[in-house]
Amino acid sequence: MKAYFFSECAYPYLPAEYDSIRVKLPNRIYDPVKGAGLFNDYIDEWVAADELGLDLMLNEHHQTATCMNSAVPLTAAILARVTKRGRILILGNPIANRRQPVRVAEEMSIIDGISHGRLDVGFVRGVPYEISAMNSRPVDMHERFWEAFDLIVKAWTSHDGPFYWEGKYFHHRQVNIWPRPLQQPHPPIWITSTSPEGAPKVAERGHVVATFLTGFDATRPVFDAYRRRRTELGQETPLDRLAYAALVYTGETDAKAVAVGEKLLWYLNSNRVPMQFVNPPGYHSTATVMKILKGAGPFAAFGRNTNAEQELKKGVLFAGTPDTVYKQIKALYDHVGGFGNLLMMGQAGFVTPDETIKGLELFAREVYPRIKEL
Numbered sequence: 001m002k003a004y005f006f007s008e009c010a011y012p013y014l015p016a017e018y019d020s021i022r023v024k025l026p027n028r029i030y031d032p033v034k035g036a037g038l039f040n041d042y043i044d045e046w047v048a049a050d051e052l053g054l055d056l057m058l059n060e061h062h063q064t065a066t067c068m069n070s071a072v073p074l075t076a077a078i079l080a081r082v083t084k085r086g087r088i089l090i091l092g093n094p095i096a097n098r099r100q101p102v103r104v105a106e107e108m109s110i111i112d113g114i115s116h117g118r119l120d121v122g123f124v125r126g127v128p129y130e131i132s133a134m135n136s137r138p139v140d141m142h143e144r145f146w147e148a149f150d151l152i153v154k155a156w157t158s159h160d161g162p163f164y165w166e167g168k169y170f171h172h173r174q175v176n177i178w179p180r181p182l183q184q185p186h187p188p189i190w191i192t193s194t195s196p197e198g199a200p201k202v203a204e205r206g207h208v209v210a211t212f213l214t215g216f217d218a219t220r221p222v223f224d225a226y227r228r229r230r231t232e233l234g235q236e237t238p239l240d241r242l243a244y245a246a247l248v249y250t251g252e253t254d255a256k257a258v259a260v261g262e263k264l265l266w267y268l269n270s271n272r273v274p275m276q277f278v279n280p281p282g283y284h285s286t287a288t289v290m291k292i293l294k295g296a297g298p299f300a301a302f303g304r305n306t307n308a309e310q311e312l313k314k315g316v317l318f319a320g321t322p323d324t325v326y327k328q329i330k331a332l333y334d335h336v337g338g339f340g341n342l343l344m345m346g347q348a349g350f351v352t353p354d355e356t357i358k359g360l361e362l363f364a365r366e367v368y369p370r371i372k373e374l
Helices: 032-051 072-082 101-114 141-157 199-205 215-232 254-264 286-293 308-314 322-336 353-371
Strands: 002-007 055-058 088-094 119-124 163-166 171-175 189-192 208-212 242-250 317-320 341-347
Touching: 002 032, 002 353, 032 055, 032 072, 032 353, 055 072, 072 088, 072 101, 088 101, 088 189, 101 119, 101 141, 119 141, 141 163, 141 171, 189 199, 199 208, 199 215, 208 215, 208 341, 215 242, 215 308, 215 322, 242 254, 242 322, 242 353, 254 308, 254 317, 254 322, 254 341, 254 353, 308 317, 317 322, 322 353, 341 353
Parallel strands: 002 055, 002 341, 055 088, 088 119, 119 189, 189 208, 208 242, 242 317, 242 341
Antiparallel strands: 163 171
């Protein structure tokens, strides 16, 4: 198993009352001086993770205090230059919301070169909150995603001069990107899916499927759908094709670690978003809409004032001593039939840089060697 340290680069200094952390929270709340300090702290934490032998993960969101990292290629390019060893996973590029997939292909090629081939490229459809923020149509997002995906891969793998692209959503008269990626035919590709509906198509392409904070109940159906489709195609599913993201903190005692784990839950508890942004008409499948209306589904944990005890039971949070964290990871691993990549959100909210790095040091020294053997 490989472990990636993940920070969403939150801006945690919020007012006591607000109805939506996303889309319409006034940016007058943002203090540019505090934000500049946070950006540099977050980069220092990724550098520390790299020096400890961990891989790195970062992502992109827009018009939200949960994620200041609104232009992930910029941050990834910085990490490509200032880190030395770890893979750099972008999970991901919201290509259904990007107007120029060819630009994404160019950006990723540059980062792959600067990092000497350490880039893992993740593609995501984009969360529903960003439909209005990105001035996108909520319908046909899956079709738009896969057309953008195919255009990017073709741009990476075509080397004999311009090709022409006339699709349903994208039109290019000449595509001939410079530079092309260092990794050939292209960097490894990851795609997210938080429901069983999206996993089979990822399985057909053979890319890594990653699911976020889905715990004991919802992770196995995603992985099983991926494995089932691979079996139907007569192919195996190596563990490195499966990835799970959780909140993770390793401490000297269970009590100290859980106390920091409570601070990590800022990410869930602060995520208050009105229903019109969670469920824009046409974005979700009918099955997912039904879950949302019943208070379930992929966004059910957000804004609910949950606590560490509840999230430890769900397998959304791993927190404790090295032995405890290993047992928690192993329990979920066994329950879902195994996975080869752990995406660790080890920083969120008011977790300090010292706390973040201490947790990473203890994890890297006493947990990581054990989970590598899984």
